[in-house]
Amino acid sequence: SLKREMRNVSEECNLEPVxxxxxxxxxxxxxxxxxxxxxxxxxxxxxxxxxxxKISSDLRKHEVKHLIDKLEERFRFNRRDLIAFExxxxxxxxLALYLPENQVLPHYRRLTxxx
Numbered sequence: 001s002l003k004r005e006m007r008n009v010s011e012e013c014n015l016e017p018v019x020x021x022x023x024x025x026x027x028x029x030x031x032x033x034x035x036x037x038x039x040x041x042x043x044x045x046x047x048x049x050x051x052x053x054k055i056s057s058d059l060r061k062h063e064v065k066h067l068i069d070k071l072e073e074r075f076r077f078n079r080r081d082l083i084a085f086e087x088x089x090x091x092x093x094x095l096a097l098y099l100p101e102n103q104v105l106p107h108y109r110r111l112t113x114x115x
Contacts, residue, residue, distance in 0.1 A: 015049075050067065
């Protein structure tokens with residue numbers, strides 16, 4: 001359900017399916033590392049979408065602000081917490097935001113077939 005919310009927010013902000021796919025990969029990596037818990041799972045999801053959007057598309061300042069507003073509204077957290085948590089996620093991902101195609105492609109295919 002968190003992935004569905006990630007996709008919905010991304011679609012509202014006109015992010016590309018490849019961006020959503022990258023966010024999914026980041027999120028799954030955090031899950032596999034055991035970094036998620038009940039308290040931080042929504043922040044993790046939001047931070048993954050934000051990082052993917054920043055790395056994969058040339059968002060303008062107002063578009064980033066709009067995305068943060070939407071994430072804050074959808075996941076019900078504070079933007080300060082999100083921005084602070086973004087760095088935590090970045091460290092957990094070992095700054096490896098550029099992903100090999102074989103990690104992103106399965107999610108991308110699924111997303112494009114669904115829409």
